[in-house]
Amino acid sequence: xxxxxxxxxxxxxxxxxxxxxxxxxxxxxxxxxxxxxxxxxxxxxxxxxxxxxxxxxxxxxxxxxxxxxxxxxxxxxxxxxxxxxxxxxxxxxxxxxxxxxxxxxxxxxxxxxxxxxxxxxxxxxxxxxxxxxxxxx
Amino acid sequence: xxxxxxxxxxxxxxxxxxxxxxxxxxxxxxxxxxxxxxxxxxxxxxxxxxxxxxxxxxxxxxxxxxxxxxxxxxxxxxxxxxxxxxxxxxxxxxxxxxxxxxxxxxxxxxxx
Numbered sequence: 001x002x003x004x005x006x007x008x009x010x011x012x013x014x015x016x017x018x019x020x021x022x023x024x025x026x027x028x029x030x031x032x033x034x035x036x037x038x039x040x041x042x043x044x045x046x047x048x049x050x051x052x053x054x055x056x057x058x059x060x061x062x063x064x065x066x067x068x069x070x071x072x073x074x075x076x077x078x079x080x081x082x083x084x085x086x087x088x089x090x091x092x093x094x095x096x097x098x099x100x101x102x103x104x105x106x107x108x109x110x111x112x113x114x115x116x117x118x119x120x121x122x123x124x125x126x127x128x129x130x131x132x133x134x135x136x137x
Numbered sequence: 138x139x140x141x142x143x144x145x146x147x148x149x150x151x152x153x154x155x156x157x158x159x160x161x162x163x164x165x166x167x168x169x170x171x172x173x174x175x176x177x178x179x180x181x182x183x184x185x186x187x188x189x190x191x192x193x194x195x196x197x198x199x200x201x202x203x204x205x206x207x208x209x210x211x212x213x214x215x216x217x218x219x220x221x222x223x224x225x226x227x228x229x230x231x232x233x234x235x236x237x238x239x240x241x242x243x244x245x246x247x248x249x
Contacts, residue, residue: 013216016195023199040199041175048171101188106172113176 001029001063007047009055009076012100018059019043022070029063031136038114039068039134045107046072046130052097053077054127070132078124086112086120138162138246140204140227143183147231147241149206153218154227160203164246167239171196178202185239189213194220194228202226206242208235 003025005018022043026036043059050057054076062069079085086108093103112118117133141158144151151158163181168174169188178184180201186193189211197205198220204227207213213221213228221228231238 013191015192016199019199020195037180044175044196044199045172100190100192101169101171101186102192104170104172106170106176110172110176 003061003063005059005061007050007054007057007059007072007074009051009053009057009074012051015048015051016044019047022059022061025061026063026068031063031068035068035134035136039070039132041114042111042118042132042134043070043072045110046070046132048102049107049128049130050074050076052093052102057127066135066137068134068136070134072130072132073127074129075127078126078128079120079122080124082120082122140183140229143204143242143245144227144229146245147233147238150230152207152213152228152230153221154204154225155222157204157225157227160227162203162246165239165242166202167235174200183242185235185242187211187235189217191216191220193217194224194226197226198224204229206231206238208233208238 023040054074057074060071088109089105091103091105097103115132116135119131122128140160165183166178167185169186174196178200181203183204184202185206206229210232
């Protein structure tokens, strides 16, 4: 089963809408609550990263019998040094975004903690793709 | 203990999300960093913060917290309030500072 949700870069008033939609679907499909809770953390962080840094993006969700595959793709500035971006506390967020309580450098680390598999691909000036796999069994 | 119980005991203002006042409280979490709450708060906890924008409700809803308490007399932005009512997650307020409120809340929940 495949779903796709658009994310608007820069629009914080809609941040979380895509994650919320995915959460509802996972609930309807009777995915165990513990798995939903973890995946929702990763989804939301990924969604906020697109809103905070990229121009636009989308979330693809592919639900299979034994796993959930999520891909968060954006068109944006990209990440020059992924290893650095993965470090807890490292952030390039603007002051305005930090004042809202985002940009504490916890996004990607939170995603890693809550995914069974995480892969980040990025091209500077073009965009970033984050792949997440959560195993259901 | 329900949200309504702590509203009465701590004399909190109810800004919105009235339909969620019967939600059960399992604990509390204090933070103004949204990713921290996202990563560490648990379902059923009361979230104490000074953030007053709409994204607070997105996090509150995704994490299934039982209520949000704004400290120091802060009031929710209009769109935060609207989403509180939509999600039935109460947004409460107090004149107390975070330290004092958290202390009183801890006392109530611990002695439950």
